[in-house]
Amino acid sequence: MREEYTISQIAEMFNITTNKIRFYEKKGLLVPIRQNDNKYRKFNEEDIVRLQSILLYRSIGLSIDVIKNILKNNEKENYLTHFNNQWKLVNDEIHRLNVIRKSLEVVIDKIYEETEDYKIKDDLLEIIKESNKLNNIKNEWKDKWNFNGWAKSYDDDVKKDNGELKIYKNYELILQSVYELVEKLDRKNSKILEIGVGTGNLASKFLNNNYEIIGIDQSREMLSVAKEKYPKLKVRLGEFLKIPYDxxxxxxxxxxxxxxxxxxxxxxxxxxxxxxxxKDNGAVIIGDLMFESKDSEEKILKDLSQEQIDEIKDEYYSYINLLRDEFSKYNKKLEYTRIDKFNYIIKIQ
Ligand SMILES: C[S@@+](CC[C@H](N)C(=O)[O-])C[C@H]1O[C@@H](n2cnc3c(N)ncnc32)[C@H](O)[C@@H]1O
Incomplete structure (x- = not known):
């Protein structure tokens, strides 16, 4: 039999008043079952999940109408999708607030440092503008490549390597080399994060050798294929620009x-x-499509067909010299290995 709860039990569970629950009921967000004989409200498991969502969405400031809409759209979804939606929403909010907090820190420091006649207006506007810009970039990244649609056939497609540039011809070698580079770091009990874990092919090498690894990806379908292949792999929704960890x-x-x-x-x-x-002294190892510099890109493009150039321009190959400069801002050194014309592995420490 399905478990049922009274309004007082539910109120106690969430540490809220029964009035609050009645309010959400009045607003149409909750529809508990009423028993015919005594008209008492009874709540089931779905109501509990619903109420948990309402409280979470309220805590991040969403209006009743917005929540109503979210819940309506979520009705047909399973619990995993439901909680993944919440995970994403909470993580986005943490990132948004962190950017704002950082900019406030700068403003406060500036005010402390300055003496008389300090005009805060221009600085303040500049700092607010910068933090809005950063939040916009973080939130505007979109999956233009439809990885959700690609997830089921991804592993087969990598093997077929039908593209113009044959970028997957050394796929297995690249994954194995990344694994071996990590092994060579010889860090016992390392906690590893894989970003863009896809169908889990690289992560599985670490899983099989008892590393503690979490794979994040922006594509729910990729994660679900990875999880099907490797049930023990820990996966989470997450993006490069908003890594969902502390x-x-x-x-x-x-x-x-x-x-x-x-x-x-x-x-x-x-x-x-x-x-x-x-962590301090941590390392980053990335295997990806790159050029050593813009000059070397020019030289390589000269020998390519228009179709091949179009394939490159559909994505954003990195320039190793620019990555080196960027990582050096954080006192990190970059070393690289060339695997083939387009594939490199960079190690940053
Ligand atoms: C070509 S697949 C590679 C998958 C896997 N790493 C592999 O080597 O087979 C690219 C993966 O990166 C993910 N991805 C692309 N951009 C991302 C982003 N900004 N944040 C997180 N994941 C991203 C995609 O969803 C996709 O699963």
């Missing part, structure tokens, strides 16, 4: 074939994010 959480960050979905600006923010969640 500062200094990981010893090593790895990624393959994912970084080139960020443009130059976005790459700088992603680097800042990786450094943020990396």
């Amino acid at each position: 500062n200094k959480s990981f010893d090593i960050i790895i990624s393959t074939y994912a970084f080139h979905h960020l443009n130059e600006n976005e790459k700088c923010i992603a680097i800042q994010e990786m450094i943020r969640v990396l």
Whole structure:
């Protein structure tokens, strides 16, 4: 039999008043069952999940109407989708507020440092403008490549490697090399984060060798394929630009074939994010499509067909010299290995 709860039990569970629950009921957000004989409200498991969502959405300031809409759209979804939606919403909010907090810190420092006649207006506007810009970039990244649609056939497609540039011809070698580079770091009990984990091919190497690894990806379908293949793999929704973890959480960050979905600006923010969640003395190892510099790109493009150039321009190959400069801002050194014409592995420490 399904478990049922009274309004007082539910109120106690969430540490709220029964009036609050009645209010959400009046607003049409909750519709408890009423028993015919005594008209008492009874709540079931779904009502509990619904109420948990309402309280969470209220805590981040959403209006009753907005919540009503979210819940209506979520009705057909399973619990995982439902909680993944909340995970994303909460993480987005944490990132938004962190950017604002950082800018407030700068403003406050400026006020403390300045003496008489200090005109805060211009500085303040500049700082607010910068923090809005950063939040916009973080929130505007979109999956233009439809990875959700690609997830089920991804592994087969990698094997077929039908593209113009044959970028997957050394796929297995690249994944294995990233694994071996991590092994060589010889860090016992390392906590590893893989970004853009996809269908889990790289992560599985670490899983099989008892590493503690979490894979994040912006594509729910990729995560669901990864989870089907490797039930023990820990996966979460997450993006390069808004890594859903606290500062200094990981010893090593790895990624393959994912970084080139960020443009130059976005790459700088992603680097800042990786450094943020990396512990002191942590390492980043990325296998991806790159050129050594803009000059070397020009030389390579000269020998390519228009179709091949179009394939490159559909994505954002990195320039290793620019990545080196960017990582050096955080006192990190970059070394690289060339795998083939387009694929490189960079190690940052
Ligand atoms: C070409 S697949 C590579 C998958 C896997 N790393 C591999 O080597 O087979 C690119 C993956 O990166 C993910 N991805 C792309 N941009 C991302 C971003 N900004 N944040 C998180 N994941 C991203 C995609 O969803 C996709 O799963």
